[in-house]
Amino acid sequence: MVQLLLLCMMLFQSASPTATKPVIDNDRVSVLDVADYSTSAQPNDAVVVSLAGNAVYVPKGATSKISGRLFVIDLKDHPVPPIENKSGYPLAFPRPGTKKVFENDRVIVWDSTWTPGVATPMHFHDKDVVVIFLEDGDLKSTTLDGKEVLNKYTSGTVRFNQRDRTHTETLMNGKQRAIITELK
Numbered sequence: 001m002v003q004l005l006l007l008c009m010m011l012f013q014s015a016s017p018t019a020t021k022p023v024i025d026n027d028r029v030s031v032l033d034v035a036d037y038s039t040s041a042q043p044n045d046a047v048v049v050s051l052a053g054n055a056v057y058v059p060k061g062a063t064s065k066i067s068g069r070l071f072v073i074d075l076k077d078h079p080v081p082p083i084e085n086k087s088g089y090p091l092a093f094p095r096p097g098t099k100k101v102f103e104n105d106r107v108i109v110w111d112s113t114w115t116p117g118v119a120t121p122m123h124f125h126d127k128d129v130v131v132i133f134l135e136d137g138d139l140k141s142t143t144l145d146g147k148e149v150l151n152k153y154t155s156g157t158v159r160f161n162q163r164d165r166t167h168t169e170t171l172m173n174g175k176q177r178a179i180i181t182e183l184k
Contacts, residue, residue, distance in 0.1 A: 023071075023158045028128055028183055030074040031158055047073040047107055049132045049179045051155060055101050055109050071132050071158060073181055075106055080128070080163075087124040087144075087166045093182065095120055101179070108182040114139065114171035125165045127182040133157040137174030143167045153178075 024031040042058045049055045049071045058064050064072075085091060093110050094100065097120070101109040108127075114120070114137070122144070133153040142148050144166050153176065 024130070024160045026160060027078045028076055028080075029130055029160065030076070031130060031160070032072045032074070033156070033158070034070050034072060035068075042072075044074045044076070045106060046075060047109060047130075047181050049073070049181075051134060053111060053134050053177065053179060055111075055179050055181075057102060057104060057107070057109075069156075073130050075183070079184075083126050083163055085124045085126050089122045089124045089166055092123040092125045092127075092129075093180075095123060098180075106184055108184070110180045110182070111177070112180050113177045114169065116171045116173075116175075119168045119170040122166065122168045125161065125163050127184065128163050129161050129183065130181045131159045131161065132179045132181075133159075134177045134179065135175040137176030138172045139176060140170045140172050141167050142170070 020032055020034065022030040023033050042060055042062055042064070045060050046058045047055060048058050048064045048066060050066050051069050054066050056064060056066060064070070093108070097114060098110045098112040101111050103109070119142070134155055136154045138150055138152045140148055140150050150172060
């Protein structure tokens with residue numbers, strides 16, 4: 001009998017829309033990877049990003065106009081105080097290879113493409129960011145002290161990077177494009 005109850009509970013949870021586990025869940029955001037989101041009313045303000053590289057802001061209660069495999073960045077009400085750039089380097093954005101998609105009082109969304117073998121200028125991240133990678137490519141990150149880390153990203157990889165970082169990035173292999181959401 002207990003096994004039957006457990007089976008019923010597992011089937012109910014797997015059929016429930018709330019059973020979707022976030023890819024990222026922290027004080028600032030919950031990021032969901034969903035197959036189709038076009039019919040759901042958004043419970044929080046969110047940025048919705050498609051694997052094709054489209055990004056829209058969806059206020060609480062509204063629905064998204066894009067469909068397919070999407071990444072829903074639910075914005076939590078957890079503001080952080082501004083951080084001063086004491087690095088002496090420019091802010092991460094804007095920079096070569098990026099274009100601003102949109103900005104509002106909660107986020108700035110950037111479409112960023114890296115050129116093989118060309119390092120971005122050394123830059124300072126003053127905001128937390130959610131990065132959704134759209135291609136398969138390896139990015140080398142180099143910090144001020146010369147430490148290098150090679151990160152292999154595939155299409156659909158999602159990362160949350162905290163602010164207060166200074167580094168440069170170089171595309172070492174493949175192609176890479178990402179939608180980067182800076183959190184205000």
